[in-house]
Structures are given as structure tokens and as C-alpha cells.
Amino acid sequence: MCGIVGYIGNKDAYPILINGLKRLEYRGYDSAGIALINGETRTYKCKGKVSDLENFVANQDKSGNIGMGHTRWATHGEPNDVNAHPHISLHGHFTVIHNGIIENYDVLKRDLIKNGYSFKSETDTEVLANLIEYIYLKDEKIGVETAVRLALGKVIGAYGILVAAKQENNFLIAARKGSPLVIGVGEGEYYFASDATPIVEHTKSVIYLDDDHMAIVEKNNLMLKTIHNDLLEPEVKQIDINIEAIEKGGYDHFMLKEIFEQPSAIRDTFRGRVSERHNRIYLGGLHTALPKINVAKRIIIIGCGTSWHAGLVGEYLLEEYARIPVEVEYASEFRYRNPIINEDDVVIAISQSGETADTLAAIKLAKEKGATVVGVCNVVGSSIPRETHAGVYTHAGPEIGVASTKAFTAQVTVLTMMALMLGRERGNIKADLYLQMIKALSAVPEKIEVILKQADLIKELSAQFTNAHNFIYLGRGVLFPVALEGALKLKEISYIHAEGYPAAEMKHGPIALIDEKMPVVVIATKDKSYEKVVSNIQEVKARKGIVIAIVTQGDHVIRNLADYVIEVPDSHEAVAPLLTVIPLQLLSYYIAVARGCNVDQPRNLAKSVTVE
């Protein structure tokens, strides 16, 4: 979604803002803009990427030690120069950037129009800028801070905002409800951003704004309050992200880098949690919730997109090993359908960003109904880990490519660990199987390294499919969610239509689509469904479909049947999702690159969906 950056201090704000915007571009990117404050406020904004903005301001006055910048992912109003942020209030008193959605913007706008206001853009943000100004001008004695606070009191919806005032231009106001904001603390300076990525190169000390909090920030002073005007003590935390982790490090795209990082990301997910030597898996973050989880009648897993797919893998594994009934649901559906939630339910919320609006709302609902909520998140300090009763960080490191790769395998790793740990605690897994599973899991990073060595082969193979219009992905059991994830990856970055299906369901519909032009990716590693999947491959071949099979190393049966095979090392069935998804990620990556698509920033998508 939209990205916010801001700076107040003694340095030139422009380079800090523009670099910050580049780091945030992965969140959303149809237009960008900045405001620089140097006695007066200068605003530059345009449709397109941050590089377009850079060209646009190349010959302009870029001075100023205070400023704010924004990359936009359109919600209200099409992407164009006028709708880009910052927005300035009608009489020029306030400059605002905003992430989120103001749901009652229409009512507020109509009231403002009645009071003489007119609007240049179609955005909800301009409504907020004008509302602040209207309140301020009605009684200038109340001052800027109170005007912002009163305006926010009238807003329904979500926001992360930065506000600058013309008349008191030595401070910025930051406020948050539902949309993340982080403040970096430097020496006589402060940085603002929607996530920590633009801040880490300047300072590791940060303050995470909570919902309904606002910060009034001068270069040497930060005052934290609730929007009800209660003073708070800011809590400064140290973040543990290094700059290399958020740069491409020689790869053509972040996505490729992140695919190749998976062995080390999974090792980081294991660290301190899986011990072959002690024959033990322990997730410390679950400690406080374990008594509840162990007696849970049901686990409900919620998430969106790729995280939902990880949840589906979790369902198979938790039911198999922990023997607790599991339901998996899209957070966006769950939150709106009055679900039956009991106090002895455990809800597991999965999210890479920890900021997905639907997942956050679903968590709040589950908590209200008395369930125990556990988070599985990647971004440390994000909103979801702060909302949940207990949780496990995936520790995959920053994921910048919009299409999720290493975050998915790290999520699946955590869910696998969870299933095994609970299975053992509940007496469902015998000691020898437990050890065997720990060994299988520990061997995954090395096996992924073997698969990654086939990248060139997969690249060559993908060249055959550059012009495909459709793809089908088939898998069974715990590999069915992997088929869904493979199809999603292809759609997201290559814009080729793809469907994931349980292999056995193919005959109930998708089989009608198969002809000599239809590529069918079949995940067909050796497990209990193997023979049946071989029959499915035969069914596809009988209709002249093109079969790309993901097989266990040395499988000659399928090699003779399929058009193309990609081998993965032999492994225990439970860890097969972690291996088989890798070739699917590479396949979609290389197809998208060959089609000339913008892999890291696919059209219309955003990395962090902070609006519903």
C-alpha cells in the first residue's frame, strides 16, 4: 500500500525522502510526491514511479530540513498528478500525506462543501487536510495540534498520517489508526516511515506508533500523546535489520534474491528452536499460550494471499501430527461473516507484513469473542505481533519483492515446527518418528540448495511458456496448497491466468480446458498419493496437455510420461511443500522476466495491504 516517509532535523530532507521513497516503492507505486519545508512549503508530485518524481524535481528548489514524501497505491481516485500526495488544504495552511482509507470521507466532504470548501482531487486525504484547516480556522486559538486531534476524532476508518502546518512550520505531526507508522530517533533529528526499511540506514532506534496515538515532533523533541490528549512516555526500541538485507546484493530482482535466500532464511527460522542434538523443537513465543493450545477444541487459521496458502499447508500438518481439528479461512471472509468462535478456540493469524488490514480486523474479532490468538509474522514489531496473545516470528528477513517467496517457506517452516512440537506434547508422535521428522526438517535448507542449482534448467524450460495464456497447477494432499501457491505466483508476476486444483478434482471441471496448448504443472513427488497423481498425469497426456512435473529425484516413471520434469531431492512427505514450491517460484520468475514484466513491482499489487 502507500508508503510514507518524513524527516525533521538539520540535514537536507530531499535526499533522505527520495531514497526513503525508493525503499518503500515496493509497498505501492502508482504516483509519488514530496513536500519540502524551508520557510515556505514546496510540493512536487506526479503520476508514475519515484524515478519519475526524481526527474520531475531535478531542476527545482529542493532545499529544506523538514519534509515528507509519499508513494501512492490508489484507493480513492485514479492514479494521476492531482490525486498524488501530499495534499494541501484549500487555504494552504496544512500539508498532509496519508496511508489508509477514510471511510466517512463523503459525509465529511459534503459538510466541508457546505462550508465553502472546494476540492481539487478525488482523494479522501484532501478531505482530511481541509477538515483540519476548517477546524483550525474556525478558532485559531486552538492551535495546530488541537485542530489535528479534533479532525481525527471525526474520522472513521484507517490512517497513518504526517501533517505539516504553514503557520507553525518547525514541527510535524504523525498519527496512526490502523495504518503503520514508525519514527526513527536520531541525534537532533527524527525520521518517519510506514515501515523501518527507509530508516535503518540512518538509525536503529525507533518508536512504533500505536493506534490512536499521535506524535508532535520538533527536531530536538518528540511529544507522544493519545488522540484524546493524554501524554505518553515514548518507548524507544532497537531494530535488528541491516542495510544489505534490504538491497539487491547483485541479483537482478529482489524476488530472485529472496528465492535464493530461502536456505538461509529457513536456517534463521530454525535458529534456537530446532535441535537435532537434543531431539527437540521448541517455539518459545508460544510458551504462554501452550496451556490453551494443548486443550484447544479447534484451531482456526486466518490469513490472506500467500499467507493463506501457508495456512492450508498448516491445516494438513497440524491435523496429521497434533491431531487438533483445523479450519483455514481468508481473514477478509472470517471478519464479516459472524463466525462461531469459542473461548477454547485458538486462532493462528499468519502474515508476512504483520499489517494486513483484514487479518488485523479478524484478530480483533477473535479476541473479542475470547479466543486465544497466536501470530505467525515476519516483520518484527509490526501491528499483528502486538495484537496477538502469543506468537512466532518467522525471521525470514525483509521481503521486498511483492510476490512472497521466502516468507512463505518460513511460514510453512514455523507451522511444521508447530505441528511437530504440539504432536509431541500431546503424545501423538512417538520418539523415533519425532527424531526422524526433526532430521527431515533440518535437512530442508541443504535440499533447497540442490534445487536452486537447477535454476538455469528451469530458466531454459520457462522459455517454452513465454506466450502461454493459461496454466493449470495440480497437487494432492499437503501439496495441493503448493499448487495454489504456484498458480498465484505465476498470476501475480507474469499476468498469465493460472488455476491451482487438487489433482483428483481435475476431472470435475478443469479437464475440459486441456488441449495441446495447455501447460499443466503437476506436483508429483513420491508420497502416499503418488500412484494416483501418475494416473492424473496420464489423463492430461491423453488429452494432449503439456505436463511439467515436479518429481522426486530419479523418478523414471514420470520422466517417461511428462514433457518436462524438474527433480527435487527425496524427503519426508511432511516437508515436501518446502521443496516443491521452489521450482514453481523459479518457473514463474523466469516466465515473467522473459515476458518483460516488472517482477518486483507487478501491476496493481501491493506488498502490504493496509486497507480492506
Ligand code: G6P
Ligand atoms: C498482498 C501481498 C501478498 C501477501 C498478502 C498477505 O496481497 O502481495 O504477497 O501474501 O498481501 O500479506 P501478509 O503480509 O499478511 O502476509
